[in-house]
Amino acid sequence: MEPQQPDTAQSISADEIALYDRQIRLWGVKAQEKLRSANILLITFRALANEVAKNLVLAGIGSLTIIDHESVTEEDLGAQFFINEEHLGQNRAQAAAASVRAMNPRVQLHIDTEDIHQKQPEYFTQFDITIATELDFATYTTINAACRIANRPFYAAGLHGFYGFVFADLISHDFVIERSKSNVQSTTQETPTRSILNITTKKESDKVIEMVTKRETYSPLILANTSPLPDEFTRIARKRKQVTPLLTCLRALWEYQKLSAGAIPTFSRQDLESFTKLANDLHQELKLDIATLDAGFLRSFLQNLGSELSPVAAFVGGSLAQDVINVLSAREQPLQNMLLFDGEKSVAPIYPLHPFFPPELPSVLAAVPPLANPIPLDNEPAMTV
Template sequence: MESQGNTAQPISADEIALYDRQIRLWGIQAQEKIQSANILLVTAKALANEVAKNLVLAGIGSLTLIDHEVVTENDLGSQFLVAEEHLGKNRAQAAAPQIHSMNPRVKLHVDTDDIHTKPPEFFANFDITIATELDFTTYTNINAACNMANRPFYAAGLHGVYGYIFADLISHDFVIERTKSNVPSKPQETPTRTILNITTKKENEKVIEMVTKREIYSPLILANTSPLPEEYTNRPRRRKQVTPLLSCLRALWEFQKTSGGRLPTFSRQDLENFTQSARDRHQELKLDIETLDSSFLQSFLQNLGSELSPVAAFVGGGLAQDVINVLSAREQPLQNLLLFDGEKSSAPIYPLHPFFPPEMNQSLSAVPPAANPFPLNEAPAAGPS
């Protein structure tokens, strides 16, 4: 498979009729870009079901679904693309007919290989890779391969009432429309976002600005150890509002790094190790330790590894919409970690980046990048993906 490059193809008259409602939302040029997209979706579980449904209905060009596992009893309780008749069959193959029936115009490919066996160059074949329900090391390996190919990467997963989406778009340019303001725009809006260009047009006697912006991203391996921006930690009220889910997710990924990718069990040793790690991560983030209480830790641990359909629908819908925004180069993309807490019905987004003093940036720029530092063909020592 060769790289698609997301070169927009002209849209036909019948496709204009089929996608009329969404063309009215984001325009025909955006729809052309979406229809040229070649997407890789890893792990065909509940979250991927929702992502696939939304992307296929939006009319992407091609979707490759990869999963080497088989359908189990647990899958039947959370997924809508598989049934009892699929038990023991490959998950991706079982889901494929239902995905295809949603929009036969989308080219659908099924790959039953283990994602750990894929070489780094495999990911260069896709415009965007969406990795779901994997361990931290596998996420960072795929992220590194996508970085080397200059391809956007998403990681996402569910743990019962909790969920997360991480985005590394490397460098992404997009356009937003807004009513012209009398206040001059700052070229540097945030540490990661700059304004590249502003043009104007008139609509119904209003002057509309077309603002082209650029967002710079960090890979997961760096974002996972990055501090919260000072506006979150310098204000007591804002600091207390930071969800302890961030510390728990970091503790989970740290646990997976040292345990071969598995989830913590309820053994005394695992509980002690995870609890201490979560408290350490919480303090590293400069958060008040009382906001990470035992009830939240217990809730997080009890939800690990489970899937709930409503949470999958929310997280999967949000992820698919962000992918569509990125493909169409319209709207502000996710920057860069969304955390969903179903108990509180909240979904805060935290920009996590390793910002360094100017003198350190200069010294780092002189260090050549490592060639393929994370080999993808080595599977984790043990444990579920």
């Protein structure tokens, strides 16, 4: 079924103002009106998408389309809250539909049980934002390309046990922030991707408030995935050591999937050696100290692949949904452009990954040889989360 566009002819009603009172106090009636007209596509309905759907539906978006062709399995019951044992064997999206609708009957909910791989590029033109979760790299980039052709914002996100990520490609996004008027003149170009388009002022009590319109420009995932870290993360040794090795491991996973038709590495000797070599090579491409990519983290990342943890899903899904709300309301600084979450360390750094190459670091870094195989293989049983 093709989702119908929400009716935006009428302004938000009094009962809607009462229903969404708390959030209207946060972002205003105009922002809420933008939310109620939004048509969102959510791909793959697992634990992460559960959290995204919950937050967007409760916020009062206009329409949500969930597409998932897979059936509910016992593994799905561990971290998802819209399904239970009675739904085993049923389509994952259809099984959750009644519970999603019950959260906010005002939101139009559409369920699509087709395989996302069968959708043509035109399919994505009908949605204001596409959120793709738990897919392989090739599928992410294919959908991202279709969204770019349609000039539609795109998010990719996924979980691997204690680890998770959110990537945003908003193409070009304008937003407004409010701040106290500064005596220092603002620069037109704040960062390589962010510029100031306009500044107006208003008076509140005795304060002069600036309304600053900014524009962020984005890169697609296929370019961001091969882009260097900005100079601010690699210029100083202390900063380099703070860069999470999760970025390297995620890139290594996606590179592995390119070579294995979307599969994830197992604990076979061949897979471990292949993944380790990819990770070492990519870590050095990022100009990071090889010592920060230790065997313990590599092992932990591999042991977490394909699993879901509710607390990690809650954080990553909540962060993604909040960014979508910010983008729809055109308020606040949006994600630029890769958020990585390490649940073991409880850190969530954001890296702006774009094909802007920083100055070369001293050649001593490039001369450090990669470890041939930092994951001990002999006499070590595979561990599970």
